Structure formats: structure tokens, C-alpha cells
Amino acid sequence: MIKQTSTxxxxxxxxxxxxxxxxxxxxxxxxxxLEGILCGQIDxxxxxxxxxxxxxxxxxxQIVKQVSKLxxxxxxxxxxxxxxxxxxxxxxxxxxx
Amino acid sequence: xxxxxxxxxxxxxxxxxxxxxAGIPGGxxxxxxNALHKSKIHHVLTRHEQAAGFIAQxxxxxxxxxxxxxxxxxxxxxxxxxxxxxAKLDSVPVVAITGQVPSQLIGTDAFQEIDTYGMTIPITxxxxxVRSVEELFTVIPEAFRIAASGRPGPVLIDVPKDIQSQRYxxxxxxxxxxxxxxxxxxxxxxxxxxxxxxxSKKPVLYVGGGIIHSNASEELLAFAHKxxxxxxxxxxALGAIPYDDPLCLGMLGMHGSxxxxxxxxxxxxxxxxxxxxxxxxxxKVSGFCPNATIIHADIDSSEFDxxxxxxxxxxxxxxxxxxxxxxxxxxxxxxDWINTVSAYKKQYPFPKTFPKDLLHPFNIIRTVDxxxxxxSIITTDVxxxxxxxxxxxxxxxxxxLLTSGGLGTMGFGxxxxxGAAFANPSKRIVCFSGDGSILMNIxxxxxxxxxxxxxxxxxxxxxxxxxxxxxxxxxxxxNYIASKFITNPDFKTIANGFGIRSFDxxxxxxxxxxxxxxxxxxxxxxxxxxxxxxLNVLPMVPPGGSNTESIGx
Numbered sequence: 001m002i003k004q005t006s007t008x009x010x011x012x013x014x015x016x017x018x019x020x021x022x023x024x025x026x027x028x029x030x031x032x033x034l035e036g037i038l039c040g041q042i043d044x045x046x047x048x049x050x051x052x053x054x055x056x057x058x059x060x061x062q063i064v065k066q067v068s069k070l071x072x073x074x075x076x077x078x079x080x081x082x083x084x085x086x087x088x089x090x091x092x093x094x095x096x097x
Numbered sequence: 098x099x100x101x102x103x104x105x106x107x108x109x110x111x112x113x114x115x116x117x118x119a120g121i122p123g124g125x126x127x128x129x130x131n132a133l134h135k136s137k138i139h140h141v142l143t144r145h146e147q148a149a150g151f152i153a154q155x156x157x158x159x160x161x162x163x164x165x166x167x168x169x170x171x172x173x174x175x176x177x178x179x180x181x182x183x184a185k186l187d188s189v190p191v192v193a194i195t196g197q198v199p200s201q202l203i204g205t206d207a208f209q210e211i212d213t214y215g216m217t218i219p220i221t222x223x224x225x226x227v228r229s230v231e232e233l234f235t236v237i238p239e240a241f242r243i244a245a246s247g248r249p250g251p252v253l254i255d256v257p258k259d260i261q262s263q264r265y266x267x268x269x270x271x272x273x274x275x276x277x278x279x280x281x282x283x284x285x286x287x288x289x290x291x292x293x294x295x296x297s298k299k300p301v302l303y304v305g306g307g308i309i310h311s312n313a314s315e316e317l318l319a320f321a322h323k324x325x326x327x328x329x330x331x332x333x334a335l336g337a338i339p340y341d342d343p344l345c346l347g348m349l350g351m352h353g354s355x356x357x358x359x360x361x362x363x364x365x366x367x368x369x370x371x372x373x374x375x376x377x378x379x380x381k382v383s384g385f386c387p388n389a390t391i392i393h394a395d396i397d398s399s400e401f402d403x404x405x406x407x408x409x410x411x412x413x414x415x416x417x418x419x420x421x422x423x424x425x426x427x428x429x430x431x432x433d434w435i436n437t438v439s440a441y442k443k444q445y446p447f448p449k450t451f452p453k454d455l456l457h458p459f460n461i462i463r464t465v466d467x468x469x470x471x472x473s474i475i476t477t478d479v480x481x482x483x484x485x486x487x488x489x490x491x492x493x494x495x496x497x498l499l500t501s502g503g504l505g506t507m508g509f510g511x512x513x514x515x516g517a518a519f520a521n522p523s524k525r526i527v528c529f530s531g532d533g534s535i536l537m538n539i540x541x542x543x544x545x546x547x548x549x550x551x552x553x554x555x556x557x558x559x560x561x562x563x564x565x566x567x568x569x570x571x572x573x574x575x576n577y578i579a580s581k582f583i584t585n586p587d588f589k590t591i592a593n594g595f596g597i598r599s600f601d602x603x604x605x606x607x608x609x610x611x612x613x614x615x616x617x618x619x620x621x622x623x624x625x626x627x628x629x630x631x632l633n634v635l636p637m638v639p640p641g642g643s644n645t646e647s648i649g650x
Contacts, residue, residue: 069399
């Protein structure tokens with residue numbers, strides 16, 4: 001179940017091996033909760049878009065500040081306007097061939 | 098031009114202005130060393146990679162410019178980790194270049210393969226695993242740019258061996274990576290800060306490593322004096338204000354003087370500049386400066402509200418912020434507040450008295466100071482001796498104390514002293530250490546002997562892990578365990594064995610004369626100082642307690 005208190009952080013990042021480690025490593029090292037990740041290439045493949053499902057609590061401000069400091073992160077925004085129910089319905093999108 | 102990846106790396110380092118670097122060769126970085134063979138860069142061969150990391154730190158901390166260290170893959174890289182993590186926590190600009198197994202072997206558990214990239218993610222400001230020889234042209238300058246720009250920090254570059262060996266045809270060198278000055282429009286915040294300062298009756302400046310990193314000591318002094326604001330430096334900022342300046346309160350926090358912690362408790366405005374509200378400085382956060390409005394200025398905005406919610410944040414370079422504050426602040430004598438502060442300092446003198454025993458650490462520390470030139474550089478290891486140096490060494494200038502503040506790494510002092518000596522060949526470097534710490538990197542006495550540097554180790558020898566013993570005495574009902582060494586080596590003989598002039602004050606009558614000879618004659622020296630095993634570092638705030646609950650002398 002996705003909690004009402006969740007929100008989505010939208011990231012644009014450089015797409016190369018290791019970026020995902022930098023993001024997830026930051027969350028584990030700083031003790032931030034990470035409820036879900038969606039990630040895929042954009043443009044010509046040199047960049048990726050990442051959607052992080054996180055708790056909307058007092059750590060959100062620190063999460064955004066710390067993620068912004070990562071050198072492979074191009075932009076960060078908190079998307080209160082997004083419907084994040086997709087994180088609960090991923091199975092609907094993985095369709096058997 | 099047609100060069101190998103290794104030659105490209107070495108020439109890019111030369112173009113960055115690197116003239117000396119420390120490291121140890123091994124299988125996966127041999128091409129790099131082969132390229133060094135033809136380079137003007139002087140390579141310092143250490144006896145342990147951690148020491149190479151700390152030599153780079155010693156150069157960087159004492160000079161403010163980025164320094165470089167090398168290690169091979171696997172154990173070379175893991176040995177380097179502690180020094181890199183130490184640089185991260187104290188924001189020191191270091192570029193570490195590690196060899197990695199050839200690209201096609203990555204992920205196969207090859208000989209001396211370890212995931213250096215993965216292991217250094219949380220302890221670097223940024224890191225790179227180089228995937229192609231072309232990437233070196235962007236990665237090397239970028240590493241130097243990142244290490245020195247904004248809040249400084251360590252950057253690691255992992256380079257697979259095949260990329261070091263691969264030849265590459267190119268026509269142009271990239272520009273060297275330069276420090277990017279961060280410009281933040283903070284004029285509104287500065288004006289607000291000046292308003293708050295004007296309304297304040299009892300302001301205090303709480304200043305940290307940011308003052309040192311941005312070379313802002315002069316601006317700090319001018320600002321503090323113009324508006325009569327007492328200054329308390331953190332461990333990282335000792336030397337930013339001369340210890341004997343009438344406005345200097347000395348270090349705050351766990352081992353700060355009681356008067357300083359009381360003054361902070363009474364302050365109505367705290368200007369926190371280039372600090373990160375570390376728990377050793379603040380004590381229990383809810384009890385830190387409970388009566389004060391807090392202004393926090395830092396170049397790293399992620400420090401804002403991280404530990405303590407403050408009333409005003411000012412982003413930017415501390416030197417620029419202080420320059421603006423100095424310009425806009427009015428002259429103010431603040432007689433009442435300055436009198437109150439002086440009264441507290443008199444009520445809680447620090448120390449109450451200097452002990453009679455000439456071998457007491459306080460006396461040794463003051464004697465060392467009286468013998469060496471004022472621009473000499475002090476390094477410390479970690480433990481009781483470190484806190485005594487922080488409390489009683491009369492620091493007068495920035496970058497004269499190099500100490501492991503954030504990570505608290507035992508073994509830091511000696512190799513960092515070597516690095517400081519390489520970067521400051523005309524200065525005497527003194528490493529205060531303890532018998533616990535010195536053994537963690539004692540092999541570097543060999544590197545010290547190699548270069549005959551003007552480094553003196555002053556060893557406070559109590560046969561214990563003194564700060565552990567002290568905490569067991571004070572907080573664990575004297576259940577002493579694993580804090581007393583079973584045997585205590587003869588350090589004079591050990592240092593002699595490395596070919597270093599050594600002295601043991603246990604067998605000397607004229608302490609001052611021995612220290613004077615050890616510290617003023619050219620070349621390295623080692624002085625063993627036997628001290629009482631039951632001495633404590635006081636005052637002390639119990640871990641987790643408020644700063645005003647400190648246990649006094």
C-alpha cells in the first residue's frame with residue numbers, strides 16, 4: 001500500500017554505470033527511506049529520468065539538498081502534483097509477451 | 098601526440114601544477130609508475146597507502162591546494178580508504194588515483210580486484226571509474242575542479258590497467274581544472290543579519306573549518322573587533338583567531354572551557370560561520386544556545402537545518418560573507434557584554450593552574466611552543482594528547498593545526514606531518530602523538546628518515562588508550578577493559594632503529610634543553626615523554642549531555 005504521506009522526487013541524471021549506486025548509496029548512508037524507484041533513459045540515452053517514492057516528512061528537505069549535491073544529478077524537484085499510484089500497479093505495466 | 102593513458106594522466110597532473118605526490122606501486126598501477134619515471138613529479142614512496150593519503154592531506158591542509166596520492170587496486174585501495182574518509186569529513190581537497198584490474202577482468206574476482214568505485218561512493222565528494230582513455234581528458238581536470246570548488250573534499254579516480262597502457266592519438270590538452278567560485282546573491286540575508294546583530298545585546302561568533310578553508314581569518318578578526326563579538330572556534334578553526342586575542346573564548350563543546358559553554362548558553366545571537374553543528378561542539382542539540390537566535394552561514398547549503406533549525410541561513414563563501422558583514426557592521430563596543438564575558442573567563446580560568454611537573458602535558462605543550470617559531474605547524478593524532486593540544490597550545494595563525502576532527506583517525510599525525518613538511522620545507526613540523534596512536538602508522542618513520550624532514554614527534558606516553566580509559570573511569574564505573582597495553586615498547590630505541598635522533602625525557606633532567614635540541618637542530622627527531630596514566634582531559638561534557646553539564650577540572 002502506498003501511503004498518503006508519500007511523495008515523488010523527480011531527478012534528471014547523467015546516464016552511466018554507477019549513478020544508481022550514488023543515489024541509493026546516499027539514501028542508505030544517510031538513513032533516508034526509499035519506498036520505490038522508477039528509472040529509464042531519456043533523450044539520446046546520455047541522461048536518465050528517475051522517480052523516487054519517498055516519505056513526506058521532515059527529512060525530505062535534507063534528501064533534496066543531499067541529492068542535489070551529487071555531481072551526476074542534473075536537476076531535482078519534488079512533485080506533489082504527481083499521481084504516484086503507479087508504484088503500486090507496476091505489475092500492470094509488465095505485460096507478458 | 099600519441100601517448101599512453103598513464104602518460105596522459107601524469108602529464109595532466111603536471112599541468113595541474115602537481116610537483117610531488119605520495120603513493121605505493123603495485124600490479125594494477127605499474128603503467129602509471131612507468132609514466133612517472135619520465136616525469137618531473139617527485140614521488141614519495143610510503144610504507145602504507147593510508148600514509149600516502151595522509152601525506153596528501155598534510156600538503157592540502159597546510160597549503161589549501163589540492164594534493165594527490167596513488168595506490169594500486171585491491172589492498173592498495175582499501176588501505177587508502179581511511180585517509181579518504183578522513184578528508185571527506187574535514188573537507189580536504191585530495192585527488193586519489195587508484196589502479197584497477199584490466200577492464201575485461203572487472204567483476205571476475207580477479208587478483209587484487211575490489212570494487213573501489215562502490216566502496217568509495219559514501220566517503221568521497223565524487224568518484225570516477227574510467228571506462229575509456231578519452232575520458233581521462235575530462236575526468237582528471239573535473240576531479241581537480243570538484244575537489245577544490247565550493248566545499249572542498251576528496252575525489253577518487255579508479256583507472257583500469259588496460260586504460261593506463263592503451264595508446265591514444267590526440268592533438269590538444271584540455272584546460273587544467275580550476276576552482277569555480279560559487280556566487281550566491283545573499284545581500285538580503287546579509288542585511289537581515291546586520292539588523293539582527295544591531296538588535297543583539299549578547300552576540301557570539303561560533304566559527305569552524307570554513308574560516309580556514311576560505312582563508313577568512315583576517316576578515317573574521319576585523320569583523321569581531323569592529324562590533325566587539327566574542328569568538329569561539331571549533332577544533333577545526335583553532336588558529337583562525339589568536340588564542341590570546343581578548344575576544345577569543347577558546348574551543349567550545351565537549352572539552353571546551355566551562356566559561357565558553359556558559360557564555361554560549363547566555364548568548365542572544367549566535368553567528369555560526371563555516372560550521373556544521375557537530376555533536377562534539379554542540380553537545381545535546383536541544384541544549385545548545387537555548388537563548389539565542391541563530392544565523393548560519395556556509396558554502397554548503399545542505400548543512401542548513403541539518404542538525405539544528407536556525408533563524409537565518411546565508412549561503413556563500415565565508416570570506417565574502419565576512420567581508421560584507423565587516424563593511425556593513427557598525428562599530429560597537431558592547432561594554433556590558435564584554436564585561437560579562439570577561440567576568441565568566443575570570444570565574445572559570447582555564448587551566449586553573451599550570452601543574453609543577455615539567456613532564457605534565459600542559460607544560461610540555463607550552464615549552465614546545467616557546468622553543469619553535471610561531472609559524473611552525475602542529476599535527477596531532479587522536480586522543481587525550483589531541484585535546485590537550487587543542488586546549489593549551491597557543492595557536493596564533495590559521496593552518497598551523499592539522500588534526501583529524503570529523504573522523505578522529507588515530508595514526509593521522511605522523512604521515513600528515515610529513516605532508517606538511519613537504520609543502521612547507523622551511524618550517525618545523527611537530528607531531529604530538531600518544532603511544533596508542535603512533536603505533537598505527539609508526540612505519541612512516543622510515544619515510545621520514547628517507548627525506549630527513551624537519552619533523553619532530555612528541556609522544557605523550559601513558560601506556561594506555563587514555564581517552565578510552567578516561568571514559569571507562571567516568572562513565573563505566575571504572576570497568577577498565579582493553580584500555581591498558583600489556584607491554585609498552587621502548588620508543589627511543591624504535592626511533593633510533595629507524596635512524597632518527599631520539600630522546601627519552603624519563604632519563605633527562607633538563608627538559609627544556611632536550612626539547613630545544615630536538616626541535617631546533619635540522620632533521621627529524623623523536624621525543625618520548627612519560628606521563629601519568631591517570632590524567633584526564635577536563636572539562637568534559639558527558640557524551641549526549643548538554644554543554645552546560647560539563648565535568649570541571
